[in-house]
Amino acid sequence: MEQPSIPSAQPTTVEKLISFLDARVGLKEMQAKMLNEPIPGGSRWAYVFGSILLFIFAMQALTGILLMFYYVPTADHAYASTQYIIHDVDYGWFLLGYHFWGSSAMVVCVIAHMSQVFLWGAYKPPRELLWLVGLALFGIVIGFGFTGYLLPWDQRAYWATTVGVEMVDKVPVLGDFLARFLKGGPTPGQMTLSRFFVIHVMILPAGLMALAGLHLFLFRVAAPAGPFSGTPEEIKAKTDYFFPRQIWKDMVGMAVVFATICGLAFWEPVVLLDEATPDPGEYHPEPEWYFLFYFQLLRLKVFAGEFGQLMGAVVVPVAFMLLLVTLPFFDKDPERNIFKRPIALISWIFIMAMIAIFTVSSVINREFLD
Amino acid sequence: MLQPKLKSKVRCTDRDIGEVTKVVLDPLSHEISHIVVSMNGSGERQVGMGHVQAVMEDLVELRAPSSDIAALPPFKRDDYVTTHEVEISHLEDNLHVMPGEVLVPFPALEKDVKRRTFFMNFTHVIGFLIGLPMAYPILRFLMKPMYMPFDNEWLQVGNVSKIKQADLGVQFQYKKKVKEAYMPESEVEKSVWVLKASSEVLDKVYQGKDQEFRDASGKLIWTNKKDFSYIAFSGKCPHLGCAFKWRQHKTLGQVFLCPCHLSIYDASGKVLDGPAPRALDALPIRVSASGEVEVVDMEFKAGVKSQIRIV
Numbered sequence: 096m097e098q099p100s101i102p103s104a105q106p107t108t109v110e111k112l113i114s115f116l117d118a119r120v121g122l123k124e125m126q127a128k129m130l131n132e133p134i135p136g137g138s139r140w141a142y143v144f145g146s147i148l149l150f151i152f153a154m155q156a157l158t159g160i161l162l163m164f165y166y167v168p169t170a171d172h173a174y175a176s177t178q179y180i181i182h183d184v185d186y187g188w189f190l191l192g193y194h195f196w197g198s199s200a201m202v203v204c205v206i207a208h209m210s211q212v213f214l215w216g217a218y219k220p221p222r223e224l225l226w227l228v229g230l231a232l233f234g235i236v237i238g239f240g241f242t243g244y245l246l247p248w249d250q251r252a253y254w255a256t257t258v259g260v261e262m263v264d265k266v267p268v269l270g271d272f273l274a275r276f277l278k279g280g281p282t283p284g285q286m287t288l289s290r291f292f293v294i295h296v297m298i299l300p301a302g303l304m305a306l307a308g309l310h311l312f313l314f315r316v317a318a319p320a321g322p323f324s325g326t327p328e329e330i331k332a333k334t335d336y337f338f339p340r341q342i343w344k345d346m347v348g349m350a351v352v353f354a355t356i357c358g359l360a361f362w363e364p365v366v367l368l369d370e371a372t373p374d375p376g377e378y379h380p381e382p383e384w385y386f387l388f389y390f391q392l393l394r395l396k397v398f399a400g401e402f403g404q405l406m407g408a409v410v411v412p413v414a415f416m417l418l419l420v421t422l423p424f425f426d427k428d429p430e431r432n433i434f435k436r437p438i439a440l441i442s443w444i445f446i447m448a449m450i451a452i453f454t455v456s457s458v459i460n461r462e463f464l465d
Numbered sequence: 466m467l468q469p470k471l472k473s474k475v476r477c478t479d480r481d482i483g484e485v486t487k488v489v490l491d492p493l494s495h496e497i498s499h500i501v502v503s504m505n506g507s508g509e510r511q512v513g514m515g516h517v518q519a520v521m522e523d524l525v526e527l528r529a530p531s532s533d534i535a536a537l538p539p540f541k542r543d544d545y546v547t548t549h550e551v552e553i554s555h556l557e558d559n560l561h562v563m564p565g566e567v568l569v570p571f572p573a574l575e576k577d578v579k580r581r582t583f584f585m586n587f588t589h590v591i592g593f594l595i596g597l598p599m600a601y602p603i604l605r606f607l608m609k610p611m612y613m614p615f616d617n618e619w620l621q622v623g624n625v626s627k628i629k630q631a632d633l634g635v636q637f638q639y640k641k642k643v644k645e646a647y648m649p650e651s652e653v654e655k656s657v658w659v660l661k662a663s664s665e666v667l668d669k670v671y672q673g674k675d676q677e678f679r680d681a682s683g684k685l686i687w688t689n690k691k692d693f694s695y696i697a698f699s700g701k702c703p704h705l706g707c708a709f710k711w712r713q714h715k716t717l718g719q720v721f722l723c724p725c726h727l728s729i730y731d732a733s734g735k736v737l738d739g740p741a742p743r744a745l746d747a748l749p750i751r752v753s754a755s756g757e758v759e760v761v762d763m764e765f766k767a768g769v770k771s772q773i774r775i776v
Contacts, residue, residue: 124549124550127546127549127550127551128549128550128551128552129552131546131550131551131552132551132552132553133492133551133552133553135493169648170645170648170651171648171649171651254707254708254725257705257706257707258705258706258707258725261705261706261767261768262705264766264767264768265768271766272611275611275612276607276608276611278611279610279611280610280611280613280645281611281612281613281764281775281776282764282775282776284643284645285645285646285648286610286645286646315552315554316554316555317554318553318554327493330493331492331493334492336551372653372654372655373653373654373655373700373708374638374653374654374655374656374700374708375707375708379724379725380707380708380724380725381725390725390726393705393726393740394726394727394739394740395740396740398740399739399740399741399742400740400742400770401742401768401769401770403740403742404704404705404740404742404768407740408705408768460727464724
């Protein structure tokens with residue numbers, strides 16, 4: 096390492112403090128290692144989603160901790176305390192709205208991140224483990240959405256959980272046990288709320304932090320995959336470091352996401368329905384919008400009856416996840432250019448189109464129910 | 466070919482010109498791309514590996530005369546960062562540029578320890594012995610409230626005077642007292658659908674047989690007589706547990722319709738359309754002389770063909 100040149104003036108207090116810490120922690124080397132990561136082929140807007148997800152998680156943790164100052168996870172107070180946050184606590188509507196819309200942003204960015212990795216062929220060897228840990232993180236994000244949805248304890252919450260847990264019940268052999276284990280009893284109640292609360296605020300955050308750390312570690316070990324086309328010379332010529340160009344793009348992405356979530360929290364504030372109870376009244380149960388396509392899928396005739404339900408609630412989603420898990424192990428063709436991987440491209444377009452079509456049709460279906 | 470070592474002498478076709486002071490690595494291939502040569506005090510030159518003829522233990526032979534090397538531009542240190550300042554994984558894995566092995570002494574106390582494998586396994590055993598007695602209590606701890614005995618009490622849900630017409634689904638909303646674990650007793654709103662059934666509908670529901678309800682031990686709780694004209698359906702959809710409604714359908718007429726996944730049932734509870742695996746669940750029902758309807762609030766597992774009681 097280069098010796099720093101001797102400064103003409105006396106070092107300031109801040110400089111002294113920094114050199115004190117640096118000597119003991121190795122701050123400068125750590126910072127250099129973090130910022131000076133070569134990005135083959137240069138920074139891109141397509142690479143921003145990982146950083147954005149980390150940012151969204153940090154904000155969810157912050158707003159979530161703040162909500163816990165007032166929220167009470169009991170069946171007789173959850174609803175009232177959530178209403179209190181919305182109506183009485185200063186800026187409670189904003190922090191709750193941010194947390195609520197932040198979860199949607201998380202799902203959108205996870206799908207974008209996974210799509211980018213898929214289209215760039217970045218899951219291929221030697222990045223299999225990175226992809227697997229990413230899939231586990233995807234599961235955790237879905238778990239956050241599902242458990243968090245129950246906490247306000249309104250009708251929407253109650254029915255999304257009722258139907259969601261019934262689907263777990265369809266797992267062969269273990270289903271009944273798993274569903275009761277999740278609910279803490281035969282029907283949703285206080286035990287369910289307690290369990291979902293603990294899962295939402297303790298188990299999933301711990302899991303996410305551990306796995307996100309592992310994800311980043313594996314990412315650094317494997318190094319960024321870089322663009323899917325171009326000769327090594329071209330890629331080398333365009334290579335830059337994580338700082339400053341990629342960080343700049345990431346920051347712009349974060350700012351856009353932040354502004355969007357704030358806007359949604361402001362213009363689409365969270366409004367609770369009636370307090371949860373086993374009689375829905377005139378309410379038509381529906382899951383959160385990002386589960387609507389799946390909700391609509393379960394309405395199909397092919398998923399009718401006992402066998403159909405096993406297919407719809409268990410076999411299809413499990414098979415799809417298994418397909419994603421095994422993807423890097425059977426798709427070993429080193430070709431990463433998406434325009435030279437027709438099956439991958441068509442599959443991705445097909446899945447995205449299905450999600451769009453089924454989401455739209457479930458929205459159209461709403462009209463026929465009233 | 467060997468890799469050039471630091472401090473190796475560098476020899477041109479005509480004479481020695483200095484020694485290797487640094488090596489430059491290609492970040493993509495992780496190979497040495499250049500050596501940096503100290504020109505015996507007259508600056509440093511960056512020499513590509515293409516110039517290297519042979520590498521020996523402590524000597525690098527170049528295939529160019531010293532004048533060619535001296536004519537190269539001086540080495541610019543500022544164009545490079547050290548491997549400590551950049552994150553390129555596995556960079557050092559296939560490099561052997563150190564002038565020799567770097568060693569630290571092995572502590573004296575460690576030299577005589579023979580049973581390393583034994584101690585390693587021993588730590589695993591201790592860990593297992595700590596974990597084992599925890600596993601079952603933790604499982605039981607979490608399972609405590611999962612299974613509960615059934616409640617077979619009769620609940621008043623409303624009066625039959627509410628029903629104006631036969632074979633028409635009428636919702637009876639009622640409050641049920643619940644006492645869950647440590648929670649104070651509270652009331653939840655529930656609903657059942659009650660029908661004054663015509664004889665055709667009764668035939669479809671009971672198929673000529675009285676319906677018996679038993680508790681977990683098999684003891685008979687109640688029998689719905691096949692000719693008793695009031696029927697109560699549990700408000701829970703047998704598909705995935707949503708709550709269904711009585712609705713006018715374009716082609717099927719008046720039906721029970723679940724807004725969740727669009728299961729449709731006729732007045733007798735039979736599935737007409739949609740994903741439901743079985744008919745609506747009839748509950749034990751009795752009507753007092755004054756017309757007060759009473760039911761036993763039961764819930765059955767959703768999504769299976771057979772009726773399995775869970776509450």
